[in-house]
Amino acid sequence: MSDLTKVEKNLRDRGYTVRTFATAAEAAAYLDASIDGASVGFGGSATLKTMGVYEKLASHNTVHWHWVGGPQERLAAMQADVYLSSVNALAETGEMVNIDGVGNRVAGTLFGHQKVYLVVGRNKLTATYDEAVWRARNVAAPQRAFQLGAKTPCARKQDRCYDCKSPERVCRAMVTLWGPMMDMETEVLLIDEDLGL
Numbered sequence: 001m002s003d004l005t006k007v008e009k010n011l012r013d014r015g016y017t018v019r020t021f022a023t024a025a026e027a028a029a030y031l032d033a034s035i036d037g038a039s040v041g042f043g044g045s046a047t048l049k050t051m052g053v054y055e056k057l058a059s060h061n062t063v064h065w066h067w068v069g070g071p072q073e074r075l076a077a078m079q080a081d082v083y084l085s086s087v088n089a090l091a092e093t094g095e096m097v098n099i100d101g102v103g104n105r106v107a108g109t110l111f112g113h114q115k116v117y118l119v120v121g122r123n124k125l126t127a128t129y130d131e132a133v134w135r136a137r138n139v140a141a142p143q144r145a146f147q148l149g150a151k152t153p154c155a156r157k158q159d160r161c162y163d164c165k166s167p168e169r170v171c172r173a174m175v176t177l178w179g180p181m182m183d184m185e186t187e188v189l190l191i192d193e194d195l196g197l
């Protein structure tokens with residue numbers, strides 16, 4: 001098992017509730033047991049998709065995910081009681097970094113819900129904040145651009161960000177979470193498996 005104790009402590013010191021899971025299946029079961037009878041919004045997340053969280057929660061919650069229901073679900077997700085997302089990088093010092101193109105995912109982690117869950121695989125972990133920013137920009141964003149088939153220099157080579165000015169640029173905002181937003185409980189689920197981009 002990876003040593004997640006430092007990042008766990010640093011996240012707790014920043015005010016987050018933190019739970020650690022050995023497997024994605026255990027984390028998905030935890031979310032399924034914890035969220036019931038709620039409206040639930042999803043941010044774009046390969047991690048959540050891999051975990052099958054949407055399908056689990058859909059049987060006993062009202063779920064909104066634009067990856068399933070189309071673009072109009074973004075607004076409904078923004079107004080949900082509970083919001084779920086991953087992050088593009090997590091520094092061992094506790095900062096989390098997310099990049100977005102449309103903005104719904106980063107906005108959803110900042111305001112408007114009773115509770116936010118951030119689900120993070122071990123591959124997102126970096127030693128420092130600077131490395132977290134680097135990972136988000138040079139690893140996660142190019143991989144996402146490639147997945148989307150975007151006509152951007154990073155999607156072609158997948159080696160780094162070129163800070164392009166392409167009309168298909170996928171990264172239009174970058175948000176750093178230094179701590180849970182005021183008046184919104186935020187729980188971080190750390191998973192000792194590689195998940196997402």
Ligand code: SF4
Binds near residue numbers: 137152155170
């Ligand atoms: S700015 Fe352009 S080149 Fe850089 S990651 Fe985003 S889409 Fe790719």
